[in-house]
Amino acid sequence: MSESKKLHLTAFMRPVSLHTGAWRYPGSYPDANFSLAHIVSFIKKLEDAKFDAFFMADHLAVLNMPVEALRRSHTVTSFEPFTLLSALSVVTEKIGLAATASTTYDEPYHIARRFASLDHLSNGRAAWNIVTTGNPESAKNFGLDEHVEHSERYKRAREFYDVVTGLWDSFADDAFIRDQESGIFMDPEKMHVLNHKGDDLKVKGPLNIARPVQGWPVIVQAGQSEPGRQLAAETAEVVFCSPRDLVAAKALYADIKGRVVAAGRDRNQLKILPAAFIVIGDTVEEAKAKRLHLDSLVHYDSAIASLSVSLGTDASEFDPDGPLPTDLPPTNASHTSRAGVVKLAEDEKLTVRQLAGRLGGYSGLAFVGTPESIADEMGIWLSEEAADGFTVAFPFLPQGLDDVTQRLVPELQRRGIFRQDYEGTTLREHLGLPRPRNQFFP
Template sequence: MTQHNEQMHLGAVIMATGNHVGGWRHPHARADGGHDLAFFQHLARSAEQARFDLLFFADSVGIRERGGPQSLRRSHHIAQLEPLTLLSALAVGTERIGLVATASTTYNEPYHIARKFASLDHISQGRAGWNAVTSFTDSEAVNFNREKHLAHDLRYARAEEFIAVVKGLWDSWDDDAFVRDKAEGIYVDTERLHYLHHRGEHFSVRGPLNVERTPQGHPVLFQAGASEDGQRLAARTADVVFSAADTLEQAVAFRRGLQRQVAEQGRDPLRVKVMPGVFVIVGETEEAAWQRSRELDALVHEDIGMAQLNSMIGVDLSAYPLGGPLPTLAHTQGHQSRQRLLLEKARREGLSIRQLYQLVANAFGHKILIGAPEQIADGLQQWFEAGAADGFNIMAPFFPGAFDDFARLVVPILQGRGLFRREYQGKTLRDHLGLERVQSRYANT
C-alpha cells in the first residue's frame, strides 16, 4: 500500500477569478476569466506543471447574494461557468491532475450526480472528485421551489442518504460486466448487474446506473462541512475533508478528532485525508508580499466587505461602528462551523468589525500565510509535520498571476525539501492521494 503522510498533497482552489473578494481588481488579474475556457485551461496546466494533486471548484446554485445591489455589483463570485461542465472540458488537454467539482445534495437528484461524476471519471481516465455540499443560502433555495434553505440537520440527513445512493449506483455493474461478445451477441453479463432498489426517507432509486463502473471504482468524495453533523458525515463517507482552521492547534485538534470519528466508524483513519484551505499571498520578498496584501485590502470596498461579513456570520452588523468590536451574537442556521471560527478569532485577537471584514475578504475564515517563498513553505511544512494536515487547498487571491506565483516560487522549495512530489507517480486522483481504487461492495460475493 502507498505510504501515507510522506509527502503533502496540494489542491488549487478555483473560484471565479480569485479567492479574494477584491482580487479581480488587481492589475495582474483576468477579471473576465470566469467565463473563458482558455483562462481555466491556463490555470489547469499551470497547476499540473507544478504537480498539484487536484483542481478544486467551489460552487453554488444561485448568485452569491450579500447585502443588496450595492455589494452585489462589486462581487465577482456571482457568475461563472458551471464546474462539472467546465471540468469535462479541462479533462482534455491535461493528463494527470485531479478534477474536483462541487455539487449540492440538497438541490440535485442522486442519479444525475452519480452519472455525471461517473462520466467525468471515464472521460478523465480516473481523475474525478465530487465535493458534496448541503447548500446553506436562501439565494439557492429560491431557485428550487423553496423560500428558505433547509434546516441544518435535515440537510445532513438528506446528504447522508444521497451519498449512500450515489455510491450504490456507482457499484451497479461489476468491473467485468461488459463482455461485448460480438459472436454470441451478448453485450453485458446481467449476472454482474446489481439493481440498487433503494427506498429511503428522501429517495427512492431502483438503478442501475447507465454508466459502466469507472476507472477509480468511485470518484473521490470530498466534503467541507466542519459542523458536528458535517464531521459525522465525513467520518462515515468522505475520502478528503476540505477543512478550515485558523491556528495550528485548531487544525491538529480537528484532524485528530476527525480521525477518531473515522476509526469509530470502522474505517482506516489514514484513508481520510484532511486538507485545510490556506490563503497564500507570496512575494519575491517578505516586503513584496505585505505590499501585495495591502494592495488587496485596499481593493475591498466597504459595501462588499460588510456584506460578506454579514453573510458569513448570518447577522447584519451595519448598525455597529466599523472601528468597534463585534457585538455578542446568537447562532444561526447558516455556515455554523465557519461562524464559530471567525468569532473566536475576533475575540482572541480583539479585531474590529473592519479588520474582521478585511480578514473575511481574504480567506473566508481559512488560514492565511503572507510572506516570502521560504516563509510560505515554512508555514506549510510546520502544519504538515505537526499533524495538522495531509495537504493543503491553496487559495490564491486572484488568477492567474497570484496562483502562478505560488507554483513558480513556493512549489520548488517544497520539492527541494522532499515535502512534495517532483513527478506524478500514478495516473488517477486516488493514486495521487494514496487512496486505493474502491472495490465494489459486490466484489467478493
C-alpha cells in the same frame, strides 16, 4: 512523521480567487471566473506543478448581497462545474477534477451518472465534493420558500451517498465482454439492480454506465458542523476545512481522524486539506504589502460593513486612517469574533481602513511570506498533524498562481515534502487512496 510523508495540494478554483478585490489587482484578468481560455491556462500550470486536483466549489444561486456589493462582485457568474470540468478533462492528463454537487437539490441517479461519466472521460480523475446546500437563495430556485433544515439535509445526504455509491457498483468491472463473433455484449449476471427504498429516496437502478475507472470517484466533504464531521468520518476521503490557525487545525484533525477510526476505517483513508490563502513575496514585508494592496481594492462600503458585523458595532463612524479605537462600545454580538479582530489590528498594526479591507476581502487562514517561510509553515502543519496538505486559494491570478506553482512548489519539492512527478494516473493514486471494492461483485 515518516520520512516519506508528503503534502497533497488541491487548487480552490471557484471563484478563481475567493478575495473580493482579486479581479481588480494589477495584471489580473477581470473575467477570469468565466473565461475558458484563462481557466485552461490555469489548470495546465497546476498540472505542470503536479497538483493533486483542481477543485470547483459551487453555488446554486446568485448569492444574496446588498446591491452595492453585487455591483462589485466577480462571483456572480461562472461556469457550471460538470460542463467545465468535462471540457478541462480533454486538455489535461493527470490532475484530478473535483466537482461540487448538492444532495439536497439534485437526484442521486443524475449525480451518480455524471460523476461516472466524468470519471470515464478523464480516465479516473473525478472527485465528488458532497454538499448539502444550506443557503436560502438556492432553496428558492428549487421550488421551496425556505432552506431545508440542517439535520434533515444531513440525513438525506447520508442516504444519498449510499444510493450513489450503490449505483456506481451496478456493473462488475468485467461485465462487458463485447465479443463480436458470438454477439455477447455483456453478462447480465454481472449487473446489479439496486432497488433502494429508504426514508428519503427510492431508486431502482441499475445505472446506465459502466463502473467508474476509479471504482468510485473520490469523495470530498467540507462540513465542519457536528453532523458534517460525522458524515465525513463515515464517507469522505478528502476533507476540505477552514481552521483559523495551527492550534485549531490540530484539534480538528485529531477529532476527525478519531471519528474515522471509530467508524472502522483506516485513518489514512481520509486526507485533511485546510483551505490556505497564499501570498508570496521576495520578502515577508513585500508579501504583506501585496496583501494590503489587494485588501485596499475591496470597496470601502462593503469592507466597513464586514468589519461592523465582526465587531458587532457600526464601524463607519471611525476614522478610516486611524487605528481601531480602544474604547469600542459594548456589544451583544460574538465576543470571540470581536476579540479576534482586535488582536488582528494590533498584531499587524492595521488602520481601520486596512482592517475593513481584510474582513471584506478574505480573512481566513493565510500564509503570507517568502517561498521559504511558507514552506517552513507547511512543513510544520504536516509534521504536527494539523493537515495532510492544503486546499490552496490564490489571492489574484495569474500572478498569485504563478508564484505558487513556480516558486513555492519547487521549494516544497526541494525539501522532499511534495511530489516531483505524478506516480500514478488516477486521482486515487495521487492521494494514496485504495480503489473501493464493488460491494455486489467483490
